[in-house]
Amino acid sequence: MRVLLIKALLHFFALLPLSIIYSIATLLGQIVARWQTLRITQVTRTNIRFTFPNLSPAAQDILVKQSLIETCKAFSELGALWLWQTDSVLRLVQEVSGETVLQQALQGGKGVILLTPHLGAWELAGLYASSRYPLTALYRPPKLAGLHDLIHAARERAGGHFVPTDKTGVRALFKALHKGEVVGILPDQVPSEEGSGIFAPFFGISAYTMVLVSRLARKTGATVIFTYAERLPKRLGFHIHFLPAPEDIAADNLEIAVAALNQGVEQCVLGNPAQYQWSYKRFKRRPEGAALVY
Structure with a gap:
């Protein structure tokens, strides 16, 4: 039943122009922001309070409201981003910055690790990259298995190849990099497997962070680049950003490398803090003895 309802909502929003989608999302976000007992509101408020402690309570409240509106936009626009014709979606890209960094890195022949945080329209960032470059990206199947085919087809329709977040997927990433291609990873998800991450600062808070990116970069010599769609x-469109990662992201010292990974995510987020997915429980796993955040 849930799968049918979600698919119906996706198709409904896909029928609407982006201006109407965002008007609906803005209204929903305003309602959610006032509903203090909702989990999404509580998590967003907690994350912003911890990561921006220097903001006044009033400024934090404003950012919470803006974030919830942007979160509603992120979900409402999925119908368009997944179900519109590929060319129609790509026409929404109105500006691109820093893409020469990616193009020059590919000329080195060692491949590129493209990192897409949960910022702005990350689905569009992946679609744009896969429409222009040979892309192999990790893909964590949705909790609702009935949505797998729809999401997988949507993400691969521009030519990208999406692989599971397991050993076979990691091998596919290594293979693509050895061919000098692009691989895509979401760098700010809490690793689910034991030993696949370590704790590193994220906005000053200890966060369990993946080690895969730094190990890939160190073993292959691939260039690491961040991207997001703001x-x-x-203008009812998007600005695609490409940003070079901090140099230490491939350091031999894994703690330094993973800290650099989070610094790169922070750099992206600070470009537009409201469009980051603060509703995600980024700090759900805590160091031994540390107090729970949520």
């Missing part, structure tokens, strides 16, 4: 609400 919403441009006044």
Whole structure:
């Protein structure tokens, strides 16, 4: 039943122009922001309080409201991003910055690790990259198995190859990098497997962070680049950003390397803090003896 309802909502939103989608999402976000007992509101408020302690309570409240509106936009726009024709979606890209960094890195022949945080329209960032470069990306299947085929087809329709987040997927990443291609990873998910992450600072808070990116970069010599698709609400389109990762992301010392990974995510987030997915429990896993955040 849940799968049918979600698919119906996706198809409904896919029928609407982006202006109407965002108007609905803004209204929903405003309602959610006032509903203090909702989990999404509580998690967003907790994350912003911990990561931006220097903001006044009033400024934190404003950011919480903005974040919840952007989160509603992120979910409402999925119908368009997944179900519209590929060319129609790509026409929403109105500006691109830093892509020469990616193009120059590919000329080195060692491949590129493209990192897409949960910022802005990350689905569009992946679609844009796969439409222009040979892309192999890790893919964690949805909890609702009935959505797998829809999501997988949507993400691969521009030519990308999405592989599972297991050993076979990691081998596929190594193979693609050895061919000098691009691989895509979401760098800010809490690793699910034991030993696949270590704790490193993220906005000053100890966060369990994946080690895969740094190990891939160190073993292959691939260039690491961050990318995200920023919403441009006044223009109803998107600005794709490409940013070089901190140099230490491939350091021999894994703690230094993983800390650099989080610094790179922070750099992206600070470009537009409201569009980061603060509703995600980024700090759900804590160091031994540390107090729970949620």
